[in-house]
Amino acid sequence: DRALSGPTSYIHSGMLQARTTDVVDTDGFAEKTEHLFRHWVYTYHNEMNGRDPVKYFGSFVNRMNFLGVLKGDEQLTKFFTIATKMCIEASYRNLADTTITQAIAKTKTYHWIDAYVRLIALLVRHSGDGSNSNTKLNLLNKVLGIVVGILLQDQEQLHGANFQQFGYQRIFIMLFLELSAHDAILENISVGVVTAFCHTYHMLRPANAPGFCYAWLELISNRVFLGRILAMIPQQKGWFMYSQLLIDLFKYLAPFLRNAELAKPVTVLYKGTLRVLLVLLHDFPEFLCDYHFGFCDVIPPNCIQMRNLILSAYPRNMRLPDPFTPNLKVSTLADITTPPRICTNYTAAIQPASFKKDLDSYLKQRAPVTFFAELKRNLQISNEPGSRYNIPLMNALVLYVGTQAIAHIRLKNQVPSKQTVASSAHMDIFQNLAVDSDNEGRYLFLNAIANQLRYPNSHTHYFSCTLLYLFHETNSEAIQEQITRVLLERLIVNRPHPWGLLITFIELIKNPEYEFWKHDFVHCAPEIEKLFESVARSCMVKTNN
Amino acid sequence: GVAPLGQLTLQKEHQIQFQLMEATFYHMPQPCDSERLRNYLQRQPVQTPPHYPQQQLPHSDTFEFFQRLSTETLFFIFYYMEGTKAQYLAAKALKKQSWRFHTKYMMWFQRHEEPKIINEEYEQGTYIYFDYEKWGQRKKEGFTFEYKYLEDRDLN
Numbered sequence: 001d002r003a004l005s006g007p008t009s010y011i012h013s014g015m016l017q018a019r020t021t022d023v024v025d026t027d028g029f030a031e032k033t034e035h036l037f038r039h040w041v042y043t044y045h046n047e048m049n050g051r052d053p054v055k056y057f058g059s060f061v062n063r064m065n066f067l068g069v070l071k072g073d074e075q076l077t078k079f080f081t082i083a084t085k086m087c088i089e090a091s092y093r094n095l096a097d098t099t100i101t102q103a104i105a106k107t108k109t110y111h112w113i114d115a116y117v118r119l120i121a122l123l124v125r126h127s128g129d130g131s132n133s134n135t136k137l138n139l140l141n142k143v144l145g146i147v148v149g150i151l152l153q154d155q156e157q158l159h160g161a162n163f164q165q166f167g168y169q170r171i172f173i174m175l176f177l178e179l180s181a182h183d184a185i186l187e188n189i190s191v192g193v194v195t196a197f198c199h200t201y202h203m204l205r206p207a208n209a210p211g212f213c214y215a216w217l218e219l220i221s222n223r224v225f226l227g228r229i230l231a232m233i234p235q236q237k238g239w240f241m242y243s244q245l246l247i248d249l250f251k252y253l254a255p256f257l258r259n260a261e262l263a264k265p266v267t268v269l270y271k272g273t274l275r276v277l278l279v280l281l282h283d284f285p286e287f288l289c290d291y292h293f294g295f296c297d298v299i300p301p302n303c304i305q306m307r308n309l310i311l312s313a314y315p316r317n318m319r320l321p322d323p324f325t326p327n328l329k330v331s332t333l334a335d336i337t338t339p340p341r342i343c344t345n346y347t348a349a350i351q352p353a354s355f356k357k358d359l360d361s362y363l364k365q366r367a368p369v370t371f372f373a374e375l376k377r378n379l380q381i382s383n384e385p386g387s388r389y390n391i392p393l394m395n396a397l398v399l400y401v402g403t404q405a406i407a408h409i410r411l412k413n414q415v416p417s418k419q420t421v422a423s424s425a426h427m428d429i430f431q432n433l434a435v436d437s438d439n440e441g442r443y444l445f446l447n448a449i450a451n452q453l454r455y456p457n458s459h460t461h462y463f464s465c466t467l468l469y470l471f472h473e474t475n476s477e478a479i480q481e482q483i484t485r486v487l488l489e490r491l492i493v494n495r496p497h498p499w500g501l502l503i504t505f506i507e508l509i510k511n512p513e514y515e516f517w518k519h520d521f522v523h524c525a526p527e528i529e530k531l532f533e534s535v536a537r538s539c540m541v542k543t544n545n
Numbered sequence: 546g547v548a549p550l551g552q553l554t555l556q557k558e559h560q561i562q563f564q565l566m567e568a569t570f571y572h573m574p575q576p577c578d579s580e581r582l583r584n585y586l587q588r589q590p591v592q593t594p595p596h597y598p599q600q601q602l603p604h605s606d607t608f609e610f611f612q613r614l615s616t617e618t619l620f621f622i623f624y625y626m627e628g629t630k631a632q633y634l635a636a637k638a639l640k641k642q643s644w645r646f647h648t649k650y651m652m653w654f655q656r657h658e659e660p661k662i663i664n665e666e667y668e669q670g671t672y673i674y675f676d677y678e679k680w681g682q683r684k685k686e687g688f689t690f691e692y693k694y695l696e697d698r699d700l701n
Contacts, residue, residue, distance in 0.1 A: 103577075103587060103589070106575075106577065106578070107582065107587070110582050111582075114581075114582060155565070160565075160568075161564065161565065161568035162568070163565070163568070163569060164572060165569055165572070165574065166572070166574060166575075166578050169574055169578055169579065170578055170579075173578070173579040174581075177581075206562070206566075207562065210561075210562040210563075210565035210566045210569075211565040211566070211568060211569040212569070213566055213569070214569060214570070214573055214574050215574045215578075218574045218578070218579060219579075222579060252562070255553070255555060255556070255559045256555075256559070256563070258550065258553065259552050259553060259555070263563070263567070264570065265563070265566045265567045265570040266563075266566075268570065268573075269566070300550075301549055301550060302549050302550070385550075385551055386550040386551035386552070386553055387550070387553065440550065443549060443550075
């Protein structure tokens with residue numbers, strides 16, 4: 001799924017080689033390598049005591065040379081494969097040893113791994129000449145690929161359900177820390193290092209290595225990793241890569257979360273995910289802002305709080321007016337003319353190309369009406385209840401039509417309002433989706449709109465007006481009830497709540513023109529009625545003063 | 546819980562994923578897995594009663610906090626928490642209290658009185674030092690502190 005060129009190709013070749021390397025040792029190379037590596041581990045702990053290994057490293061490289069390890073790619077791959085396997089075998093052997101505690105078993109394993117990791121870091125640092133970063137990064141990618149290959153093979157064939165994640169986790173985290181040290185040569189290749197680890201983690205995403213999922217979450221949420229990828233790489237070059245890892249996580253969780261039957265192993269992973277999102281919301285809100293669309297695409301509709309965490313993010317330099325301020329005039333806020341940054345290429349999701357063409361032509365000419373049949377055909381992908389619709393297409397369509405509508409209104413020197421959003425090709429499409437869809441389709445459609453109700457910006461403002469317009473302009477109780485449902489279900493969960501969502505809901509229940517309180521669904525059950533009253537009390541409290 | 550779109554039967558691949566995840570659930574990663582190996586004071590997580598403090602005091606990772614600790618506590622942190630931020634802060638606090646680290650003896654020294662001799666290479670006089678083997682402060686008279694063994698990095 002990524003171009004197989006440059007450093008990435010080295011990960012893949014390392015991975016494939018590790019999985020196919022024969023253990024038949026005809027020339028005694030393997031045995032000598034094992035001996036050599038064992039010697040390194042011993043020296044690392046006993047003679048240099050972990051300190052200043054450079055002197056020992058020099059003589060070790062000579063020994064490697066003598067053995068022919070550095071002669072070519074094949075020997076080098078064999079060396080790393082053997083060394084990695086020795087570390088991992090140590091982890092299983094120590095854990096199986098009933099005479100020692102688990103803590104001691106781990107410590108003994110880490111003796112192997114920490115020495116190995118230092119060796120890798122030194123080899124990477126000193127490979128090629130000082131300024132040649134390609135050699136260093138290719139070697140790193142190669143080693144990472146070998147570890148990935150061994151991990152996948154271990155989980156799929158060797159140990160299966162008895163797979164142990166901690167040895168691999170240790171290799172990755174310690175190697176990353178080693179390579180993040182303050183060192184001019186390493187700082188030179190830091191972008192390449194982060195990229196290499198990102199590719200590695202992407203290949204080990206939970207869908208590929210479910211037995212590694214908890215360690216994987218630890219790795220991608222590690223303090224140093226997070227700091228490097230989101231803060232220290234210039235020009236936010238790491239943001240896209242990190243968004244991919246989060247999407248890997250959300251995609252893996254989705255089928256388990258959407259059924260809302262949370263077994264213990266899922267709950268733990270889910271809670272960890274929430275914590276990562278909270279950290280991101282607190283420390284990198286702009287990151288969540290920029291990639292909210294891609295995240296909402298893969299988070300199941302029922303994960304209200306998870307999505308609220310993402311939608312509540314707003315740029316740190318912005319001041320949000322209190323939504324409960326009486327007579328707050330949203331249309332006068334300066335921020336609502338600025339479009340938010342969307343870093344997901346959502347237009348690309350509008351497929352096939354012919355449909356996109358017809359969509360554009362309808363938006364331009366407001367004809368032909370046969371377009372709506374085509375719209376329906378493209379959105380509905382199956383007849384199975386619960387998965388009838390192409391959700392990413394729905395989301396992309398709603399955002400695309402909305403942005404086109406904003407541009408259209410601007411062109412007429414107007415600003416979005418309940419009046420200006422009306423009667424246009426754009427609103428035709430939205431009204432068609434609201435009126436002609438079944439409950440499932442309408443629910444997804446309204447959710448796609450509600451996903452844009454965030455901090456003050458032009459999208460929030462436009463979609464808020466649109467949602468209120470749809471509520472106002474319909475005679476169908478069912479549509480109004482569903483609009484209320486989508487808003488309410490995002491507000492009755494614990495905080496945080498997106499600003500635009502609150503604004504829209506408050507307007508709906510406060511402005512008499514919507515006759516909100518006259519609707520039957522508000523009074524359908526005593527507990528619902530009570531709920532509305534309590535929400536209303538909290539929304540109205542300041543107007544009464 | 547609610548599933549607004551209704552229940553979906555998990556696909557075969559999801560069932561396999563779940564089984565592997567469940568198996569690994571019984572050996573979760575531990576904090577020590579992603580930290581440098583500690584020679585002393587390894588983490589030993591246990592359930593503590595809820596009325597005991599579960600977290601460190603706020604701001605206990607600041608230099609100001611370390612300055613309020615007793616000298617012995619600082620020595621303990623220095624020798625038993627090697628390579629941590631705590632060790633760094635302890636060293637900084639000890640330096641502030643006029644303790645000087647001797648890189649040959651690996652011990653901290655403090656002048657007991659004005660040195661009798663001070664020249665370019667060394668100073669000589671009576672010193673208090675902390676003996677980490679006997680774990681206590683000792684006095685040494687007529688000790689020569691050679692400056693080449695003085696740890697003089699700026700801890701900032």
